[in-house]
Amino acid sequence: MKIYYLMKKELIEILRQKQMIFMVIVSPVFQLLIFGYIATTDVKNLPVEIINISNSRYSQEIINRIEKSPLFIIKKITSRYESPIKNMKEGKIKAAILFRDSFDRKRNPSGFPDIQILMDGVDSNSSLIAAGYFNGIINDFLLTEFDKKGISVAVKGKSLLRYNPELKSINYMGPAIVAMLLTVIALFLTSSSIVREKEQQTIDTLLISRLKPVEIYLGKALPMLFVGLLDMFLGVTLVVLWFKIPIKGSIFQLLIASIIYLTAILSIALLISTFTNSQQEAMFFAWFSMITFILLSGLYTPVENIPWGLRWITKINPLQYLMKIIREIFLKGNGMKFFYKDIFSLIIIGSITISFSLFIFKKTVSK
Amino acid sequence: MIKVENLSKSFGAIKALDNISFEIPKGKITIFAGADGAGKSTLFKILIGLLKKDKGKIFVDGEISENNSEKLRKIAGYMPERFSLYQDLTVEENFDFFGEVYGVEKPRKKEMKKTLLEKTGMAAFRKRRAGALSGGMKQKLALSTILLSSPELIILDEPTTGVDPLSRIEFFNIIEELKNEGRTILISTPYLDEAEKGGFVVLMKGGKILKQQELKELKESFTPKLFRLTPSENIFKIMKKLVKDSNIREKFYIRGNFIHYLHTGEKDFSVYIPHSESIEIPPKLEDIYIYYERIFKGKEGDIN
Numbered sequence: 001m002k003i004y005y006l007m008k009k010e011l012i013e014i015l016r017q018k019q020m021i022f023m024v025i026v027s028p029v030f031q032l033l034i035f036g037y038i039a040t041t042d043v044k045n046l047p048v049e050i051i052n053i054s055n056s057r058y059s060q061e062i063i064n065r066i067e068k069s070p071l072f073i074i075k076k077i078t079s080r081y082e083s084p085i086k087n088m089k090e091g092k093i094k095a096a097i098l099f100r101d102s103f104d105r106k107r108n109p110s111g112f113p114d115i116q117i118l119m120d121g122v123d124s125n126s127s128l129i130a131a132g133y134f135n136g137i138i139n140d141f142l143l144t145e146f147d148k149k150g151i152s153v154a155v156k157g158k159s160l161l162r163y164n165p166e167l168k169s170i171n172y173m174g175p176a177i178v179a180m181l182l183t184v185i186a187l188f189l190t191s192s193s194i195v196r197e198k199e200q201q202t203i204d205t206l207l208i209s210r211l212k213p214v215e216i217y218l219g220k221a222l223p224m225l226f227v228g229l230l231d232m233f234l235g236v237t238l239v240v241l242w243f244k245i246p247i248k249g250s251i252f253q254l255l256i257a258s259i260i261y262l263t264a265i266l267s268i269a270l271l272i273s274t275f276t277n278s279q280q281e282a283m284f285f286a287w288f289s290m291i292t293f294i295l296l297s298g299l300y301t302p303v304e305n306i307p308w309g310l311r312w313i314t315k316i317n318p319l320q321y322l323m324k325i326i327r328e329i330f331l332k333g334n335g336m337k338f339f340y341k342d343i344f345s346l347i348i349i350g351s352i353t354i355s356f357s358l359f360i361f362k363k364t365v366s367k
Numbered sequence: 368m369i370k371v372e373n374l375s376k377s378f379g380a381i382k383a384l385d386n387i388s389f390e391i392p393k394g395k396i397t398i399f400a401g402a403d404g405a406g407k408s409t410l411f412k413i414l415i416g417l418l419k420k421d422k423g424k425i426f427v428d429g430e431i432s433e434n435n436s437e438k439l440r441k442i443a444g445y446m447p448e449r450f451s452l453y454q455d456l457t458v459e460e461n462f463d464f465f466g467e468v469y470g471v472e473k474p475r476k477k478e479m480k481k482t483l484l485e486k487t488g489m490a491a492f493r494k495r496r497a498g499a500l501s502g503g504m505k506q507k508l509a510l511s512t513i514l515l516s517s518p519e520l521i522i523l524d525e526p527t528t529g530v531d532p533l534s535r536i537e538f539f540n541i542i543e544e545l546k547n548e549g550r551t552i553l554i555s556t557p558y559l560d561e562a563e564k565g566g567f568v569v570l571m572k573g574g575k576i577l578k579q580q581e582l583k584e585l586k587e588s589f590t591p592k593l594f595r596l597t598p599s600e601n602i603f604k605i606m607k608k609l610v611k612d613s614n615i616r617e618k619f620y621i622r623g624n625f626i627h628y629l630h631t632g633e634k635d636f637s638v639y640i641p642h643s644e645s646i647e648i649p650p651k652l653e654d655i656y657i658y659y660e661r662i663f664k665g666k667e668g669d670i671n
Contacts, residue, residue: 001465001466002468002575005463005464005468006464006468007465008458008464009453009464010458012455012456012460013453013455013456016455016496017455026623156497200449200450200451200454200455201447201449201450201451202413202451202452204417204445204447204451205447205451205452205465206446206468207417208417208440208445209417209465209469209470210468210469210470211468260378
């Protein structure tokens with residue numbers, strides 16, 4: 001019953017502080033909206049220069065296809081050769097396409113022009129994706145032309161995309177951003193909770209009360225678990241209703257995974273709050289932990305791409321597991337049998353962190 | 368009620384408490400007076416079990432109290448140095464919260480809340496957030512919350528620091544009432560005028576006890592004579608000259624426009640001060656503290 005009063009007190013404190021309301025409700029919604037739009041690997045509105053020396057029907061048709069694509073904006077078309085390097089260096093264009101008649105009429109009797117694609121490779125990922133799109137447009141054009149001429153192609157490759165057929169990166173990133181925001185909110189809010197009591201000396205009042213250290217610890221953690229789940233609900237709702245990403249799997253299983261994940265992350269935050277002496281210190285450690293968790297979670301870079309020396313850290317990074325689980329549930333509609341190992345890992349991490357954090361808390365308060 | 372023997376506590380190389388012993392009489396106000404760093408807060412924290420002692424023994428009603436101070440916590444209410452209630456909770460919510468965590472039964476809590484709010488004049492502010500109260504009101508609220516569990520022993524660590532003079536008077540009126548109810552009260556303070564309100568006084572400096580005695584006895588047994596000299600020259604110039612002479616400088620100190628002179632031996636040092644008037648005045652606790660701190664320095668082994 002005493003723990004109920006402590007939890008009630010924690011929630012009142014959160015609700016009465018405007019900054020806290022902002023941090024718990026407004027900030028995640030705002031961040032999710034922003035991240036949802038910017039955290040994408042899709043290529044859109046890529047500025048392109050076209051040098052069409054060939055000026056043939058073929059080159060014109062390919063240019064038409066490029067023009068119609070929402071992925072590219074044609075900044076300049078010229079029929080005389082001009083080096084596009086200057087424009088690329090100045091950042092005016094990210095790609096240049098050169099069409100010219102083939103020199104070798106023997107090997108190329110059809111009259112198709114030679115095509116050279118020049119890409120700005122600074123952003124390697126976007127360049128590779130854009131180059132892929134250009135090649136796709138050209139191949140598609142060639143197949144149409146072959147069909148018209150009655151030429152059959154012996155082997156045709158056809159890609160079939162499952163789980164995210166439109167290849168929208170928001171479908172991949174959206175659920176992951178929810179997991180990321182959950183981490184940010186839980187780490188930052190909770191890591192200041194005990195240290196704030198230390199700064200205000202209210203911890204002394206709690207310690208000499210009839211509350212046991214474990215009750216104080218849980219009284220701090222449980223309201224934050226509630227806040228975390230509230231943010232999870234807000235995030236998932238926004239992702240589903242605003243970004244139109246359907247949840248294909250079980251919401252209940254997502255809830256279970258989130259609770260286990262929050263147990264681990266709250267224990268880490270409370271550990272930070274226990275060993276630090278000021279809220280600034282706690283914020284620093286929370287920030288450091290957050291960056292490490294996010295970078296090694298597979299949010300931006302697949303875990304398999306992380307160098308071997310660092311990959312072992314991902315094994316003890318709880319966010320990596322939640323990231324995987326949330327994507328499995330959202331995109332593939334997979335159930336527990338597909339990610340029980342990740343749940344199990346989360347349980348192990350959660351059990352170790354909560355035991356260690358509670359042990360340190362007990363030790364610290366009885367100095 | 369509480370007896371402390373050879374208590375010591377260090378933080379690294381700093382000795383916060385250096386082998387101190389004392390006995391607190393039951394049903395009295397005992398004041399621990401001394402400047403910052405005297406060890407008062409450390410002592411209170413050890414008594415209530417918030418800090419572990421390095422060595423020494425604490426007895427509560429004749430029984431030894433272990434490190435967790437469970438026995439003492441059952442009978443004591445402790446108010447830390449800084450305001451330690453929740454600023455975002457209202458006066459009433461603070462009462463309810465602390466009543467609950469101190470394990471006060473619901474009917475008793477309700478009754479005590481009503482009584483204490485009226486007694487401290489806070490009934491009209493019950494819906495006000497604690498953070499919006501004045502300094503004096505905050506301290507009254509903090510005191511009231513610890514009284515919810517009707518503690519036999521009340522430990523107040525610098526309760527009036529930063530509190531306006533009127534609120535201080537009100538606060539000490541409440542303390543006096545509590546004493547009259549038979550409770551034992553321990554107060555630490557850096558203000559020696561406040562220490563005059565205690566029945567028993569423990570003067571501290573640098574983790575040691577300079578003197579401990581009933582206030583009345585302490586004053587009566589104080590043998591040095593105190594003179595108030597009216598300087599005939601600039602007071603600071605005179606003191607500047609005196610500082611150079613280590614034999615006499617400790618006997619003089621500025622009090623407003625006057626210089627106080629502690630006459631402790633046969634030789635009259637007041638001749639060193641150009642003055643127009645010299646009047647013998649009764650010593651206050653401040654003067655006694657200065658004597659024990661500067662001149663006496665535990666010559667009788669009184670510092671322990």
